[in-house]
Amino acid sequence: MSSMGYGLLRVPEWVLRFAYLNVLWVVFTMTGLIVFGVFPAARATLSVAERWLRGETDFSVFRTFWRGYKTNFVQSNVLGFLIVVTGAALYLYFLLIQQIDGPAVYVLQYVLLLVSTMYVLTMLYMFPVSIRHDAGILSIVKTSFLVMLVSPLSTLMTIAGIFIMYLLVMYLPGLLPVFGASASAFLLMWSSEIAFSNIERKKEKQLPASKAG
Structure with missing residues (x-):
């Protein structure tokens, strides 16, 4: 059988895997009463995706998901709480700025737009970083911010991927x-892994230069 034929035969297999993983996300989000379940379930979903991206398929998706959900339940909720509170604060600042008159409002709007953009882009990397690095909350936030700054291409790929998913859901809502x-x-996780790999390569290139110096 040709490689193309073999690849086509595996399409239904991967469709079922993604559908099953989505079911786990829904079930465990509901298990945590949505508010306390959505972020641990999101992190657990990413942990399964990471193993798939490493080429691993012969493992229990449920056990991997459950381990990621249970082990990181508290940290995931703290990260999620931080994301929600920061987002709410930025939105509140936006509403307050609308009440200001004069040229200063344009400067404040520009600053808020810049901060909000950096917040959103940093937020995208928080859970992937938490999977790759066993660290505290502040370290995860700091690392996510640095990844966002030094990996603009991967960040753009992430945004493009989210936009494509949005269009697919808009035109094919049954996929959601x-x-x-x-x-x-x-x-x-795919775009994040590219960012992590690029950073590691940059570090490896810097090591010989630092030793030579």
């Missing part, structure tokens, strides 16, 4: 309950 979370997690 079947592949929404799992496909989004895979795209996010």
